[in-house]
Structure formats: C-alpha cells, structure tokens
Amino acid sequence: MxxxxxxxxxxxxxxxxxxxxxxxxxxxxxxxxxxxxxxxxxxxxxxxxxxxxxxxxxxxxxxxxxxxxxxxxxxxxxxxxxxxxxxxxxxxxxxxxxxxxxxxxxxxxxxxxxxxxxxxDVARGPSRPRCRRRRSWRGFACSAASSASTPYWRGPTRPSCA
CATH class of the missing domain: 3.10.180.10 (2,3-Dihydroxybiphenyl 1,2-Dioxygenase, domain 1)
Known part of the structure; x- marks a missing residue:
C-alpha cells in the first residue's frame, strides 16, 4: 500500500x-x-x-x-x-x-x-548515531538493568553525550 x-x-x-x-x-x-x-x-x-x-x-x-x-x-x-x-x-x-x-x-x-x-530516491546525507539519553523520571533511571531507586546520574550536572 x-x-x-x-x-x-x-x-x-x-x-x-x-x-x-x-x-x-x-x-x-x-x-x-x-x-x-x-x-x-x-x-x-x-x-x-x-x-x-x-x-x-x-x-x-x-x-x-x-x-x-x-x-x-x-x-x-x-x-x-x-x-x-x-x-x-x-x-x-x-x-x-x-x-x-x-x-x-x-x-x-x-x-x-x-x-x-x-x-x-532523494540523495541521502551523511548520518551518525544520535545521542540518546536513557529515559528518566525525576532523575531516576528507567531501564531494566537498574533498580527504580538508582539515580541516573550523580553530581551537580547530567552527563554529556560523547
């Protein structure tokens, strides 16, 4: 279709x-x-x-x-x-x-x-992987690998995507 x-x-x-x-x-x-x-x-x-x-x-x-x-x-x-x-x-x-x-x-x-x-059939440009931050709610990680009480980041600022 x-x-x-x-x-x-x-x-x-x-x-x-x-x-x-x-x-x-x-x-x-x-x-x-x-x-x-x-x-x-x-x-x-x-x-x-x-x-x-x-x-x-x-x-x-x-x-x-x-x-x-x-x-x-x-x-x-x-x-x-x-x-x-x-x-x-x-x-x-x-x-x-x-x-x-x-x-x-x-x-x-x-x-x-x-x-x-x-x-x-339009020419494609160069691509690179986009930085995807783990989804979080109130600063806690939302992944199966971490518990709900594990902070997504520690320290005064969030980590940068590198």
Missing amino acids: ARVNEIRYVGYGVSDLAAERAFYRDVWKLREVGTQDDMVYFACEGHNEHHVVRLRQAEQQRIDVIALAAADRADVDALHDKVVAAGCKIIFDPQELQALGGGYGFRFFSPDGLPFEVSS
Whole structure:
C-alpha cells in the first residue's frame, strides 16, 4: 500500500534571507549543505535526510513547500494517482527532481491550498548515531538493568553525550 513515510523537508520564502540563514545555522545549529538557484539548504546533524529546511528570499514570509517521503517510485506514482482522484490541483506530475538532492516526485496543492511534494530516491546525507539519553523520571533511571531507586546520574550536572 502506497503511503507517505516521513516529512522530508519544509521550504520557506523569507523576507530577510541573511537573518534566517544565521538563525538556522547559529541558533538551531543546522548544517548548511549547499545553495542552488538562490536557495539555501540545511541538514540536521544525526539524520541522513539530505536537507530538512530550504530557504529563499521572498517579499513576504510563506511556506513554499512541505515535502513528504515515499518509499519508492511506484509509491510516488500511486500517491499521485490518489491525489488526482481526490481532485487536488497538480503543480507538476511525477518527474526527476532538479533541486539539490535530486530524486523523483510530484507537487500538488492540498484542498486547503497548501503546497506539497511527494518524493523518493532523494540523495541521502551523511548520518551518525544520535545521542540518546536513557529515559528518566525525576532523575531516576528507567531501564531494566537498574533498580527504580538508582539515580541516573550523580553530581551537580547530567552527563554529556560523547
């Protein structure tokens, strides 16, 4: 059964590209992965999606596109058929994508007029294991290996992920 399996990225039009670029890079700590056609692409450390945010200069702030992932080209084609059957306006039919990261996909407007993209076969970026802290409640470890009364950490600060 064809379905969307994750949010790939969101593309924004912004009125101050330099300020937004600095915000995503310096405050959110996203990694700039490239520029193409006056658009700036950012990836999230630890995730292998090529990019998760795309920015471009615009007169007014707006959401340009909400990009969703499908498993493969067959799912993209099947989802396109479902969107057409639902009466949504198609921006472009399934095709090779020319944006940074490439892939195969289509775009459409939802019934509310939001712009969506569904794609597969997009280049993956480098990934690394994400640091996952053990879940805790009130500072106590929640794992089978420890008793409920064993503190998760000792000392004035929590351990860092290294």
